Amino acid sequence: MKTNIVLIGFMGTGKTAVGKRLASILKKNFYDTDQEVEEVTGMTISELFNRCGEIRFRSEENLAINRLAKNENSVIATGGGIILDENNIAALAKTGIMICLTAKPEIIYERVKRRNNRPLLKKGDLYERILELMEEREDLYKCADFYIDTSDLDFQDVIDQILQFLENYQQQDKVDMKRA
Numbered sequence: 297m298k299t300n301i302v303l304i305g306f307m308g309t310g311k312t313a314v315g316k317r318l319a320s321i322l323k324k325n326f327y328d329t330d331q332e333v334e335e336v337t338g339m340t341i342s343e344l345f346n347r348c349g350e351i352r353f354r355s356e357e358n359l360a361i362n363r364l365a366k367n368e369n370s371v372i373a374t375g376g377g378i379i380l381d382e383n384n385i386a387a388l389a390k391t392g393i394m395i396c397l398t399a400k401p402e403i404i405y406e407r408v409k410r411r412n413n414r415p416l417l418k419k420g421d422l423y424e425r426i427l428e429l430m431e432e433r434e435d436l437y438k439c440a441d442f443y444i445d446t447s448d449l450d451f452q453d454v455i456d457q458i459l460q461f462l463e464n465y466q467q468q469d470k471v472d473m474k475r476a
């Protein structure tokens with residue numbers, strides 16, 4: 297049985313905040329792939345991108361994911377680009393239930409514009425860049441067990457929907473295990 301919960305989704309969809317809350321409600325450990333990378337490298341994500349480039353960041357991200365996916369009973373919030381490497385998805389999906397948070401581009405824009413600390417959103421016009429990256433990644437995010445469009449939901453609604461989904465998922469899991 298999978299005991300991890302993995303949050304994937306585009307930048308600004310609320311993975312970290314939702315993940316922390318979920319972990320506290322479900323009494324699971326909380327991990328964030330960006331935070332892990334920052335701890336291991338001793339650099340912020342922006343510093344890592346600036347000094348060593350995206351390729352190094354992706355490699356550190358992949359190492360962090362392989363480590364974290366081995367844990368049990370954890371909520372793992374991931375960086376928006378983990379879906380770029382299918383090995384990341386495979387490792388996380390092996391031990392975790394995958395939940396994808398989504399939001400409309402205009403909502404993402406409003407959420408990220410106040411604090412633009414994301415290296416990939418620093419090139420050119422912010423809104424255009426969001427559209428471009430979303431389009432590039434659209435199909436890659438289609439690897440989740442459950443999707444929530446957070447655009448018009450408040451924080452508690454998102455949490456409630458996830459808890460409801462997990463309850464149904466676990467019920468189904470029990471039925472499947474009895475049948476097997």
Ligand code: S3P
Nearest residue numbers: 306307308330375376377414415
């Ligand atoms: C990235 C998303 C960021 C961070 C890095 C790259 C991406 O994480 O990992 O800036 O490629 O989408 P958040 O999704 O938590 O902002």
